[in-house]
Amino acid sequence: MSDTDELLSIRAAELYYEENQTQDEIGVILRLTRWKVGRLLASAKANGFIRIEIVHPRARRLPIERRLRESTGLTDAIVVSSAGVSSDVELQSRTAQAAADYLTSLRPIPRTLGISWGRTLHDVSLHLKQGWAPGVNVVQINGGVSLNQHTGTAASTAVTIAHKADGSATLLPSPAIFERLETKQAMEADRTVAGVLALARNAQAYVFSAGQADAKSALVDSGYLTVAQIDALVARGAVGDVVGRYIDQNGRVVDPELNERTVGIQIDQLRRAPLTIAVISGHSKHAIARAVVRNGLCTVLVTDEDTANALLQD
Amino acid sequence: MSDTDELLSIRAAELYYEENQTQDEIGVILRLTRWKVGRLLASAKANGFIRIEIVHPRARRLPIERRLRESTGLTDAIVVSSAGVSSDVELQSRTAQAAADYLTSLRPIPRTLGISWGRTLHDVSLHLKQGWAPGVNVVQINGGVSLNQHTGTAASTAVTIAHKADGSATLLPSPAIFERLETKQAMEADRTVAGVLALARNAQAYVFSAGQADAKSALVDSGYLTVAQIDALVARGAVGDVVGRYIDQNGRVVDPELNERTVGIQIDQLRRAPLTIAVISGHSKHAIARAVVRNGLCTVLVTDEDTANALLQD
DNA sequence: CGGATAACTGCTCAAACGAGCAAGATTCCC
DNA sequence: GGGAATCTTGCTCGTTTGAGCAGTTATCCG
Numbered sequence: 306m307s308d309t310d311e312l313l314s315i316r317a318a319e320l321y322y323e324e325n326q327t328q329d330e331i332g333v334i335l336r337l338t339r340w341k342v343g344r345l346l347a348s349a350k351a352n353g354f355i356r357i358e359i360v361h362p363r364a365r366r367l368p369i370e371r372r373l374r375e376s377t378g379l380t381d382a383i384v385v386s387s388a389g390v391s392s393d394v395e396l397q398s399r400t401a402q403a404a405a406d407y408l409t410s411l412r413p414i415p416r417t418l419g420i421s422w423g424r425t426l427h428d429v430s431l432h433l434k435q436g437w438a439p440g441v442n443v444v445q446i447n448g449g450v451s452l453n454q455h456t457g458t459a460a461s462t463a464v465t466i467a468h469k470a471d472g473s474a475t476l477l478p479s480p481a482i483f484e485r486l487e488t489k490q491a492m493e494a495d496r497t498v499a500g501v502l503a504l505a506r507n508a509q510a511y512v513f514s515a516g517q518a519d520a521k522s523a524l525v526d527s528g529y530l531t532v533a534q535i536d537a538l539v540a541r542g543a544v545g546d547v548v549g550r551y552i553d554q555n556g557r558v559v560d561p562e563l564n565e566r567t568v569g570i571q572i573d574q575l576r577r578a579p580l581t582i583a584v585i586s587g588h589s590k591h592a593i594a595r596a597v598v599r600n601g602l603c604t605v606l607v608t609d610e611d612t613a614n615a616l617l618q619d
Numbered sequence: 620m621s622d623t624d625e626l627l628s629i630r631a632a633e634l635y636y637e638e639n640q641t642q643d644e645i646g647v648i649l650r651l652t653r654w655k656v657g658r659l660l661a662s663a664k665a666n667g668f669i670r671i672e673i674v675h676p677r678a679r680r681l682p683i684e685r686r687l688r689e690s691t692g693l694t695d696a697i698v699v700s701s702a703g704v705s706s707d708v709e710l711q712s713r714t715a716q717a718a719a720d721y722l723t724s725l726r727p728i729p730r731t732l733g734i735s736w737g738r739t740l741h742d743v744s745l746h747l748k749q750g751w752a753p754g755v756n757v758v759q760i761n762g763g764v765s766l767n768q769h770t771g772t773a774a775s776t777a778v779t780i781a782h783k784a785d786g787s788a789t790l791l792p793s794p795a796i797f798e799r800l801e802t803k804q805a806m807e808a809d810r811t812v813a814g815v816l817a818l819a820r821n822a823q824a825y826v827f828s829a830g831q832a833d834a835k836s837a838l839v840d841s842g843y844l845t846v847a848q849i850d851a852l853v854a855r856g857a858v859g860d861v862v863g864r865y866i867d868q869n870g871r872v873v874d875p876e877l878n879e880r881t882v883g884i885q886i887d888q889l890r891r892a893p894l895t896i897a898v899i900s901g902h903s904k905h906a907i908a909r910a911v912v913r914n915g916l917c918t919v920l921v922t923d924e925d926t927a928n929a930l931l932q933d
Numbered sequence: 934c935g936g937a938t939a940a941c942t943g944c945t946c947a948a949a950c951g952a953g954c955a956a957g958a959t960t961c962c963c
Numbered sequence: 964g965g966g967a968a969t970c971t972t973g974c975t976c977g978t979t980t981g982a983g984c985a986g987t988t989a990t991c992c993g
Contacts, residue, residue: 315675322671323681327979340943343980354678356702357636358670359663361629367637388670641949654973657951940989950979958971963964 311352313337314345318355321346360389362399363406369613373606376617377598381605383407384613385586393587396609400586401428404607407582408512409437415580419446419508419570420466421548422459423523425584426514430465443467446505446513447548447569448479449527477501479568481549482529489566505570510580513603515593518543518551538563545593547572547583547602554592556600575602582607591615625666627651628659632669635660674703676713677720683927687920690931694918697721699900701924707901710923714900715742718921721896722826723751729894733760733822733884734780735862736773737837739898740828744779752784760819760827761862761883762793763841791815793882795863796843803880819884824894827917829907832857832865852877859907861886861897861916868906870914889916896921905929 316335320326321342326334328342335342349355364386373382383406385399408429418441420426443466449459460476467474479498483489492498516522518539520532524546535543538560542553549567551559558564558572575581583603585594594612597603608616630649634640635656640648642656649656663669678700687696697720699713722743732755734740757780763773774790781788793812797803806812830836832853834846838860849857852874856867863881865873872878872886889895897917899908908926911917922930 312677315673315677318673319679319681322673329979338943339980341941344941347981349673354673354675356672356674358672359629359632359636359668360670361668363626363629364668365633367633643949652973653950655971658971661951934993936991936993938989938991940987942985942987944984944986946982946984948979948981950977952975952977954974954976956972956974958969960969961967963966 310345310348314349314352315354317342317345318349322355358388359386361386363402364388365403366610366613369610369617372617373613376619377606378601379598379604379606381407382613383605383607385607385609387610393589396611397425397586398428398432400584400607400609401425402432404429404512404582404584405432405434405437407605407607408433411438411510414438415441415508415510417442417444417504417508417510418466419444419505419511419513420463421445421447421513421569422449422462423514423516425586426512427458427462429512429584430462430469433466433469435469436471438470438472441467441470441472442475442504443470443472444475444501444504444508445477445569446508446511448477448481448567449549475501475504477505477569480529481524481527481568482563483566483568486562486566489568492568502570506574508578510582511575511578512582512584513548513575514584515545515547515590515597517545517589517593519589521589522546524549544596545590547593547597548575552593552596552600552602554596554599556596556602572602576600578604580604584608586612588612624659624662628663628666629668631656631659632663636669672702673700675700677716678702679717680924680927683924683931686931687927690933691912691920692915693912693920695721696919696927697921698927699921699923707903710925711739711900712742712746714898714921714923715739716746718743718826718896718898719746719748719751721919721921722747725824728752729755729822729824731756731758731818731822731824732780733758733819733825733827734777735759735761735827735883736763736776737828737830739900740826741772741776743826743898744776744783747780747783749783750785752786755781755784755786756789756818757781757784757786758789758815758818758822759791759883760822760825762791762795762881763863789815789818791819791883794843795838795841795882796877797880797882800876800880803882806882816884820888822892824896825889825892826896826898827862827889828898829859829861829904829911831859831903831907833903835903836860838863858910859904861907861911862889866907866910866914866916868910868913870910870916886916890914892918894918898922900926902926 317331320331328339331342332339366384366386369384370382383403385403387396390396443463445463463474479492524530538551541559543551543559544554548569550564550572553559581603582605583597584607586609591612631645634645642653645656646653680698680700683698684696697717699717701710704710757777759777777788793806838844852865855873857865857873858868862883864878864886867873895917896919897911898921900923905926
């Protein structure tokens with residue numbers, strides 16, 4: 306397109322989008338036929354001069370969702386817009402809301418829903434509406450009795466999700482990580498715990514988040530791991546954790562010994578499940594999000610625009 | 620509008636603006652009639668959820684221009700978009716380009732054009748195209764032989780503008796400010812200088828910029844004023860200068876004695892002229908822009924979106 | 934220079950859209 | 964509880980717009 310046509314297309318766009326003139330009226334003003342005006346407007350769009358944004362907390366980015374599905378093989382992708390967002394917290398809240406919406410519209414409704422715990426899942430539970438589903442059994446899929454003041458947030462997440470669906474919650478009454486392997490094995494041998502784990506393994510759907518591998522991880526916060534231990538994991542290639550298990554960018558468990566002492570379903574069980582919904586948002590989680598998606602650890606991803614764009618850079 | 624309608628309007632907007640579906644198709648997807656979809660889209664627009672931006676260096680903001688004309692009584696206002704601009708320099712370049720465009724399209728073409736000097740006007744001169752007008756006599760309206768290395772930029776501005784219009788430039792060979800009143804009066808008594816000043820007073824149109832009242836002013840840079848003198852002017856209410864004369868927010872000369880020693884046309888002559896084009900851009904110039912516009916020192920304002928919005932806050 | 938090819942222009946025609954209307958639903962208020 | 968007022972809905976009709984096409988102009992390349 307010639308230089309003067311480019312300028313004309315801008316003038317036309319101003320009149321069309323800002324002044325709400327018809328292409329006919331613009332034609333009169335710019336001394337062009339209305340067809341020329343239509344072509345100029347089309348070229349302005351094609352050249353990316355026209356930027357249309359939907360500014361709303363519930364806005365999604367459908368084109369990015371589509372590209373994500375196509376490039377990763379996810380069965381579904383939910384990408385919330387980050388237009389007009391100032392903080393990571395707000396972005397995470399939007400993502401949690403979108404995850405709650407997705408769960409609500411999920412068909413068929415899963416009878417048993419396996420969930421992990423953490424800030425994100427808790428956020429999702431709060432965004433669900435009372436009666437979001439008619440009777441769902443929620444089961445925890447990894448250990449999570451907190452060692453410090455946060456006690457109960459893991460349980461409350463499961464209970465809230467179940468309660469709002471007029472269903473029941475099955476809690477996994479176990480720490481996330483044991484210090485000694487023998488203790489963990491003894492725990493798992495217990496009939497009650499074994500029953501919960503069996504239920505978790507047979508859930509029809511899973512919802513989980515992921516943590517980045519750094520000092521701000523929930524596992525550090527809860528006292529299961531020290532900052533030094535995290536650093537050692539990072540040194541061995543860890544990018545973050547999924548259901549309490551640290552993985553590298555190839556989706557492999559970084560520390561098999563630590564992994565053995567971790568209570569909950571295995572990474573491979575997640576990988577084999579037909580419906581696994583990962584909810585991952587925030588700038589610090591791009592690496593772990595990539596690891597989860599690239600290695601088939603989830604079939605559905607709920608995330609934010611920036612994380613999604615990072616995943617598309619390949 | 621109900622809450623669920625708001626959500627629907629966002630879903631509809633996503634499909635309409637991002638996926639290019641017709642309202643009919645959206646109706647099928649969301650199980651609504653196409654009229655309902657149309658109304659939802661209209662409400663999304665009305666609620667400001669749809670933001671349309673024209674991202675281009677030459678883009679203007681026509682609605683702001685109109686509001687500016689209506690609220691200030693300017694005969695014309697040119698407001699350049701600041702969408703996608705990262706630096707003040709870029710914004711000023713856009714504004715200068717717009718001023719050059721405005722001059723080029725000006726009808727009737729002024730035979731004599733009075734101009735000030737400075738970074739902005741120089742920028743305008745560079746953006747003008749060769750042959751922008753068929754013969755214009757450009758005359759300097761304030762003194763400006765620089766005292767330091769920048770010598771010649773004032774003259775080159777005038778010469779460039781004239782040259783590109785196949786016209787002639789009449790320079791005002793005088794300092795901007797004299798130290799002694801007597802010297803200034805002697806200078807003005809000179810036949811040549813008096814002739815230039817008379818020409819300046821009778822120009823058919825004026826183009827000028829304005830400087831903020833701080834240490835970065837061109838008058839400090841050129842060595843006519845010290846930082847201490849500027850501070851004193853600010854203490855007396857100065858918000859900036861126009862054609863070398865410092866004014867307060869009411870458009871009045873702050874220091875009459877200094878004003879007397881300043882060479883060039885008077886503020887009042889500017890105020891009485893039928894066509895005075897002020898080119899003012901940048902975040903540091905909001906105050907002086909307000910003073911210029913509110914007190915009728917210009918009939919046409921060329922500025923940026925942010926400055927214009929600041930002017931509309933009243 | 935000239936023939937082939939590409940780009941552009943103005944048009945017809947059908948799809949898409951918005952304004953306005955009348956019927957139906959809902960809310961309000963006494 | 965009922966009547967008035969308001970809001971919502973699905974529609975008709977005229978306007979606005981985009982797709983596709985044929986005639987024209989510009990450009991390229993031997």
